[in-house]
Amino acid sequence: MIVLRDGRLVLPGGVRRGDLHVRDGRIAANGPPATTPHATETPRTAETPRTAETPGADEIDLGGRYVVPGFVDMHVHGGAGASYQSGSDEDARRVAGFHLAAGTTTTIASLVTGTGRELADAVAALAGPAADGLIAGIHLEGPYLARERCGAHDPALLRPPDIAEFRHLAGLGRGHVRMITLAPELPGALELVRAAADAGVIAAVGHTEAPGAVARAAFDAGARVATHLFNAMRPLHHREGGPVAAALNDPRVTVEIVNDGVHVEPGVVALAFRAAGPGRVALITDAMAATGMGDGDYRLGVMDVRVRDGRATLAGGSSIAGSTITMADAFRHAVTGVGVPIAQAAEAAALTPARALGIDSRVGSLEPGKDADLLVLDDDLAVARVMKRGRWL
Template structure:
């Protein structure tokens, strides 16, 4: 099957140009400027950006990945697909070993089916002082042996582990994760600058939602934020929802790390795409008021109701990024984190036709996944 998308503003890593592209058998085969040869599907001047890649997502549409319920997971993935996220990693939260293993085993089936790009354990090896919306009673010191059991339950689909590097056993557990092809991410941590560097030296390569759930920057005690921003080996996640971060902090991270080391994430939970109300996040109860999710007990921010298209819009409007820069940090950089940038993450010849059509206001007008429309352009 072949389709040509015409009258488009095509956003490539090099910038934006008016033109067209052709898709054959689920891949991009041609990209051109000006009028398309022959007839094509006119997009009326809409932007074409790569499908968004979300490496930190707990759910949406009332469904929660931490439950391990396949029906809920499918519902959540579909919600985010309709908002342009063509690649999603399912994030779990702190729970008992049995509950984590059970959820991983259930979600591994959906990874086998291609619905999910992998599984992310956010906890339980995190700091009590910075646990946020995680149940402190279920936190525990990192254990390479326990991690091995969780990886076995995930059948090769566990792709990321968030860990606090200052905890006893953390560095050995980071090394164990990396040795098994799992991305080690530092976060929910009370680490010093030096402890953070030690975690990076042990193999950690991602900062879980930079700034959030870690000590703030201080000029005499730089802490983890400075270590993570300055190290060229680390990609930093940002939750660009206007709640977790001030736009100035988004710009600061982008300036320090650049687009190649900045990945926007949603950290979405079940309330994404839904109204205000009471929801679950693992074992925790969350109240959502005016679209902001907070723990019912204690009031900590508990994930977000963000979708990636909204994060893209805020990057352009609030952080003053260009469409090409916004596309890089919502797609190519996170794809690179997952090792998938050879086949997705940018609008380029030979890559998978995962595409989002955006209006002048950067609202979603169409979504294509693997060459088929999930949302037909209006």
């Protein structure tokens, strides 16, 4: 048993000062401080653990520091100099380990557009780390994307939706392909959205030039996520709302936001939070290999990427090529740069993506019964300590 005393617990409904009890890798209770003399609220379990009654309990006094759920990042390509795209087990461990140390306790491995062979090899290789629980699944970002909105994807490798290829990749992933981003205006895209839904894979609308009506048709066909809203999609126009309005207006849809202060301006992030309402914005990093490495020259799939002043762009161009932030940066920027209340920012960094991925019964909030994936923050909201399944890193 581990007892975290006197923290500011960031819960789905708001911040509550109290104790958090961890047992067997799970959250056992969150309640008011045991030392509060006139507490009227009781913990959410029958027991009221006290050190005297729980010999061997490991007690830590947090002195009012914030405790937030471990972050859930549904869109990550790399970090610490490595990429999931390589398909190497060692690289997957390096990327996931780097983001875990920074506070991301649940991560999806995103693959950019590649040849059929390259994607097949990467998906087959990542099924292992996914089965081991190192990553929570695989996200195919492409290859069925719009040429006009290809961003950092190699336009020569983009192709129309191919259901047979998709099913082949999903099969190689042994149930661990969790999401596929596609442009719904391409021929056969809506059939692929339905095939994905049938296979238990979340279809996401992104890298798209679709008008609003086509994006809405994709959501009606079963697509449930908008991939990095605003980026690599037809922009919002007052006479043609495009995928942005279609996604924000649809309560079934979770919208991803790359919250690095570069991809989307803070005022527009604030607007998206307001327009979408509670529980619908998922902060993502879209982090690439350079994350945690500093400026230099890197690769994203087959594309050369240049990082200067932390900003990743395609070599020889101005297209933004993923970010170099961790989810901890995205979370802190939501609070300090955008002005999102801390409980809402934590929801966007953990519970909302967990819900979109269908794993919110296990992770995403500090509620009893869930995995004890949690972070203790410093006064400046930086991550001070990381716990995954009841173990401190």
